[in-house]
Amino acid sequence: MSSTSASTAVDSGESDTGKHNGAAILRRVLVRNRGPLAIGTVLVCVHQLAETAVPISIGVIIDRAIETSDTTALVVSICALGMLFLVLTAAWRLGARFIVKAMEEESHRLRLEVAHRILDPRGVRTDLRAGELLTVSTSDAEHTSWIADIVPRAVAASTAAVASAIALLWIDIPLGLAVLIGTPVILGLLQRAAPLITSRAKGQQESIARASATATDLVSGLRPLRGIGAEESASERYRKVSRDALASTIDTARATSIYTGLSTTISALLAVAIAGLAGYFALQGRITVGELITVVGLAQFFIEPLGLLASLPGYFAVARASSDRLALVLDAEPIVKAGSVTDLDGTDLTLDGIEFRTLAGVDLHCAAGELLGIVAYQPQDGEALAAVLSGQLASDEYRGSVSVGGVSLSDMDLALSRRTVLVEPHISDLFGGTLASNLRAGGAPSADVTKALSASAAADVVDAHPDGLELEVTDRGASLSGGQRQRVALARALLTRTPVMVLHDPTTAVDAVTEASIAEGIARLRHGHPSNGQSTTILITSSPALLAATDRVIVLDRGVVASVGTHNELAATDENYRGAVLR
Structure with missing residues (x-):
């Protein structure tokens, strides 16, 4: 079952059909x-x-070159x-390039995977x-890819800590033991705060996602809000969720900053203690001046990897x-x-005992090649019927069956159902781009585009502008008027x-003359030529112009079929029908 506003699936570049959880996704990234x-x-x-x-x-140079006044050794x-500085600079530049490239590519890949799942037909x-899904596919995908940077940094910092400890052990065993014992103790204590930061970070991201979702809803419904004068109420609603997001962000930032400050302070104190102990040993003659310089340098350098190891849990x-x-x-x-x-043998459409929302057991049959009109006295009946025919409902959400050519929709291959039935909703969105990109999304030839524009009375939208x-x-087609947007969507x-094809109120934003032109155009394009074969069209509408073009009309009242006949017959004999249609 397809919809013209649906997007095609995005290829994520890797087949992955297994179950996921946060830890599994992080492992897969690595x-x-x-x-x-x-x-x-x-x-x-x-x-x-x-x-x-x-x-x-530097310590070795002091002991073996400066104290001995050996010029050759000094040079x-x-x-x-x-050379050592050249190696460390080149290693950092190349290593960071590999890591950052992997992280950015993974962020892109995760965005594609999420988009692929969201756009699954x-x-x-x-x-x-929608706004929350947008946040997941952008900022959450980026934050998840951080694991590709966190692990190399953790390994590198651990390597520096171990190398420093070995060097200090070589110089003096107590100094080395201070590092070997102090480092895991500090990290273990700091690690106890990680679950709190995780919880607050998750709450922050959820509150930001809610704010994004609210903003998306407000932007998409701005015109109706202005029409009913509800801008202030909508703005207050957004201010509330935005304040909640701000409070959550500040709360997370406060916890993170306290954690970072505490970890940095403790790391610095450990380094100062090591340097102080080394100075004491130097005064006692246990280590040389060069070794003292080495210990002080290592203690100062050690602050960086230890601080990094302490901050990485955040x-x-x-x-x-x-x-x-x-x-x-x-x-x-x-x-x-x-x-x-x-594969199908026919295009007749049958609904048997449909119960969904306000529908209370609808039975109807639309023959292959028929142009059928459906009038719902209660608009919610029409909306429920369109939802059932759209094929976007799970089988457990409604009762009864919908079949085309004798085959139930639930038994059809996805590709078959999408190319067999299309439900154009009452409110359709256009994509950002050009009129051509919207109309030719399926690769339609120019001749067909011209015919569709004529049938939908949208040719004047193209002709009225020099760019055609x-x-x-x-x-969302916001640059077009409501009637223009509706006609272009119908052409598409x-x-x-x-x-x-099922069209749900396709002409509510156009005048009566244009509506009559569209009714004639639909009948001509879908049923006026033998090449159309057995095209079946259902119009869910109360428009007299559209209903006059149909072969037969079915009336729904309070969720059931109330009457059946041609438009002229029902208009002449059914008072309720006249009241609903011939206003």
């Missing part, structure tokens, strides 16, 4: 980027080892120190609104919270289950040439 991440991690570890070697080298040592069973908490939100989308069950039938079909259209639907 596994599928293992090549560049391994190279990048080795290089940044080399950088950290070279950084560790700098104070060691050689300085050249070696220069089977639908997505989720409670997240970044991991954000990545884990975002990956959990990604899992909500990637794990969402499809609304529609695809069947196995791939290249006229720029803003998002007619271009699909689906065997069964």
